[in-house]
Amino acid sequence: MALTFRGGLVMNEHKNTHGVQIERMPSPEKVVIPMSQHIGAPASPVVKAGDIVARGQIIGEIKGGLGCPVHASVSGRVKAISQIMLPTGRQSQAVEIESDGLDTDYEGLMPFSKRLGEATSEEIIDIVRAAGISGMGGATFPAYAKIQSAIGKAERLIVNCAECEPYITANHRLLLEDPAAVVNGAKILLKALSLRHADIAVTDNKMDAVRRLDKMLKGSELFEVTVLKTKYPQGDERQLILAITKQELPAGKLPADVGCVIFNAETCAAIFKAFQTGMPLIERIVTVDGDCVKTPKNVRVPIGTSFGDVLEYCGGTKKRISRLISGGPMMGTAVWDLSSPVMKGTSGILAFSDRAVRPYDQAPACIHCGRCLSVCPMHLMPTALASYSKIGRYDICAEYDAMSCVECGSCAYVCPGAVPITSYIRVAKDNLRAKAAAEKAAAEREKAVMAERQAAESRSESDKDKKEGKEGEK
Amino acid sequence: MSEEKLENTSAEEAKTAALTAAPEAPAAKPDKPESTAKAEKKPDKPEKPAPLLTVTSSPHIRAADTSRSIMIDVLIALAPALIWAVYLFGFRALTMTLVSVLSCVAFELIYELIMRRPVTVLDCSACVTGVLLAFNLPAAAPLWLPVAGAFFAIVIVKQLFGGIGKNIVNPTLAARVFLFSWTSEMTTFTVPFAKLSPSAMTAELEADAVASATPMIALNAGSVPQESLLEMFLGIRPGVIGEVSVLLLLVGGIYLLIRKVITWHIPVAYILTVGVLSLLTAPAGNAIDYTLYQVMGGGIILGAVYMATDYTTSPVNNIARLIFGVGCGLLTFFIRRYGGYSEGVSFSILIMNLLVYYLDKFTRPKPYGKLRQNNPPKEAKGNG
Incomplete structure (x- = not known):
């Protein structure tokens, strides 16, 4: 019996891309990397126009307070540091980098050299912070801060693979293609939080992923694959906590207050990558879909790539775009411009025609x-x-x-x-x-x-x- | 239309106005004219920046159901009963229905044109009111009766209170009660299989086409109706156009349940309440038969499935819906049993309609993550 919550929507999910393998998009000619991609203070640029940067090199750092540093997602020359308006309507500084097409990695990047068993919480938090990892499910809360706030409070880790938004299949593909990254990332989190139990919460529209995880985690004492009923918004942390722990998260409280800490699957994978290769968060999986897109795909996109470039990579558009959505169709933000950049929280790019959006035709x-x-x-x-x-x-x-x-x-x-x-x-x-x-x-x-x-x-x-x-x- | 646009934007203003007005900066960057132009399919002027896309606040997609599709579902659900009525009473039943529907739609259109409101006749809610109004009239009633009823239902009860979704009581039932001012026209019932011509009038009815009593009248007079229970169920009995066939009304009700237009709460609570009370107070003899006559007689099925479930005049919470249904059942039972009328469905639903606001308020669900509140929210006062 799949776990669930009361209320919610059973809807046409349009998970058209669930069978499409993730493709890596080649670096675009230019990326625009906003300094404010997360909750907390914006980063301040540490490069200037004309600088040569490599992939993974820090270009924006946090001077105290909550926030995430920002890294170059391509190698090349910094063209300008400009002021742009984000899809949320906020102004932000952004570093424009012209790619040299070589994708050279920054030499300062080091894999974590110790064994995980010997790592301390502080070390893990430092690496997560330095890698600029923020929640990749959409809320973009800095991951290191979440770990910090949950230490000693949380009793269980929940890896959120519910992915309840229609169309979006990025997490689903990640679980199918690289479940080890998610699981290893979760192990790092368990170590940081000194916990012995993690629930990997997957909705029952991804049973293939559930089977893969079950096979992989057979006999594991740390992990439990929890199957949830497919319903929107199961991926919301409140509904996740209710479905799994059967208790409600009181209004105004954090998940840690009821002993839970929740990380998105892709966030876990990004943490693992930062440990494995030292590469900070500079790319993410984006589901490109919507009835205007010629070939809907899951694409691994360098942060800062414009929506227009990603759409073009997916064969361009076949109809006039009525709404261009960053994120899912239920909670995503409509953007007004194809030059909007992909950010750490951009799980999807959806291009809809009037037919799909169905503008209101009645009073x-x-x-x-x-x-x-x-x-x-x-x-x-x-x-x-x-x-x-x-x-x-x-x-x-x-x-x-x-x-x-x-x-x-x-x-x-x-x-x-x-x-x-x-x-x-x-x-x-x-x-x-x-x-x-x-x-x-x-x-x-x-x-x-x-x-x-x-x-x-x-x-x-x-x-x-x-x-x-x-x-x-x- | 302009008002429609106003409506839409007013709520989203706060989010979108800033976005649509301000962003000249990002739009005016013709950095990648080729790619943006290609993606936007505007190859004629590649050197100009791409036009801004529309922004709206989320959610960006909607379910397929609209008010119109729901109303059409109700019409589909009512169709079998209407066809049966035509078969049973003759084409006169169809004439009545058409006159009723057309006058409802016409009154709504005229009112909205005169008052310069957005025209909403396309949502088909007036059609549903029209069909249900005709369903509440005898097949041979004079044709001015549905016209008068339509005026009362649409203009007085619905539009004067603000149109669709704003009326307090059920327009159809209020109109029916209003039409009881013409008692003899409202209570001259046709015998089954009278085959009335499309233009037949009450006054012209042959004496043998007029039914002496409906099952309800007989039942309340203390005698057993002359119709068998099976005839009651199938609908071979005198009565108003839409109430006769229990079977077909239930078929339509099941369709509405499957299409999730209505929930089971109101009809089941209503019918069960009447059933249980009838069973408990049945006169000596066959209590089961008496109960079944009570439940199938009169307009209970029509009322419970189609009238009491009217969205606008019924509660939105399921618990409130149960209370509403039980309330309707209690009132119907008491009016039938102790009141002067042999039929209590219209009055009981109308009375319960008046309580809907409070039923909803006092059965408010407990919000997620909040402690149960004992004091319900304050009433809307003042400038509301």
Whole structure:
């Protein structure tokens, strides 16, 4: 019996590329590598225009705080350091590198020389940090920080191979073609966390991968292959924890608080690679699909390659693109420009025509069918949230737990009334966040004013004292 | 149409406006004109930057179901019962249905044109209202009756409250109750196999084409209906157009369940409640027969499967749906048993309609990762 959670979507998954072997894309003529590809502070460039860099050489480093260093993904000459806008709408510095086509590796790269048994947690964390590895499932949380925060708290490691987004098959192919990398990466994580148990969580649409893993891990005490029911959004950490441990992750808590730490399969493979070859995270597997793409593929792409180049590598497009999505179709970001670069969190490039996106052709009207409630994995009332958000009653949205929404998009996906429910909830959340921030700022201002007043009072009192003292002297 | 666009953008504005307005910087970089031009299929002007693509907030794909496809499913589910009615009562039943559907659609269109609202007749919800309204009328009723009913259902009950999804009570049933103002027209039932011509009128009915009593009237008068249980089940009995064939109504209901248009909660709770209460209070004699007559008689099946499950006027939570169904069953039972009417389906559903907001509110699911809350969210007040 496959494990699962309550709610969620059983949908047409369009996993068209699940049988297509991963291809390595040759280095493009030019890459644009953003300095901010992850949660945390952006990296600052340590190269300048005209520098010659090699594959794996550091080009952006973190000066304190949470973040990941960034490395050159091709060898060649730094053309410029420019300011670009990321698909999320944020500005970021980016290093443009013109490839020399040689793909020479940086000589400073060293495989980890010790045996894993002798490695300490600190060593492992240092390597993961230096390799610039961030979560590759989409949230892009720096991996070293996750390890740090989970040490001593986590009791089990979950390797997330649910890959619940439609179309995306990058993890599936990775498990089929290089399961050893994933498993070895997980072993390194187990060592770093001093744990003895890892669940490899795979949904039952990847039974071929499950069989491979089972065969490979026969007799292993460290690993257990956990089969989950194929349902969206099973890959969300909350639903993963619920399905595997049968307990909910309380609102506002981290997985480590309930004894879990979750790493994406490709993140594990990247960690293993950093240990095996010393090569930092400079490329990733991207599923290229969508009805506009001529030959959908899984491609290993150097970070910083433009979407246009990747599409061209896949035979170009056969229809007019209506939406170009970075990531999956449910939670991915629409990009406006083919020059957008592939980043550490880009699991897919999907080019859809109007037919696939089905733009809304009816006036949005909730017909109260309740489908959004039955699919909501967070058990909210999306219809109520959308209605109250629409009329600006964000206070009521808060009471209906708008902040618990994970924006998985299931509600808007099923809505027959064409209500962009997820977007309405986002608006409510943004407003609530802004309000909370404003209140906090106001409270702090008030505190500052009070402190000042107190200081002034005590000053004037002491003045008085002095005066009185003087008078007394007289 | 412009309003539709407004609707769509209003929510996504926050996310997309910034994106669509600002990004001249990345767009104005004609670094790779050939490749972008090729990918975009714009080979005529390769030196110009590629046009910006549309951005929207996620999710970027949608399920196939739309309001229209759901309404069409309901129409498909109702079709067998309509065909049976035509066979049983003659083509007059079809005339009634057509008049009802056309006037519902016409009133919706006219209202929306006059009020300059987006025209929504294509969502087929007015068609469903029209068919269900006709299903609630006797086959030989005068043709102005469905027109009056359509006006009340569409304009008064639905559009004046804001159109699709906004009405508080079921338009069809409210119209039916409204039409009870003409009691004799509403209660002159045709005997089965009367073969009424498409244009037959109540007044012209031969005396032998008029049924003395429906099974429900007989049952409430304390006598056993003259129809056998099998005839009740198959639908060989007098009654309004759509309520007669239990079998075909259930077939349509199963279709709706398979297509996931409705859930089982309301119909099962409704029918079981009436059944259990009838069984418990059955007069001496054959309690099972009495119960089956109660459940199949009148409009319970039509009401429970097609009316009480109307999305807009029923709860969205499954637990609330169960309560709603039980409430409908209780009210139907009490109206039939202790009230002056032999039939209580319309009233009970209408009364329960009024409670939907509260049922939903008090049965709110516990959000993931939250402790169970004892106090439900505050009511919407003020500028809502």
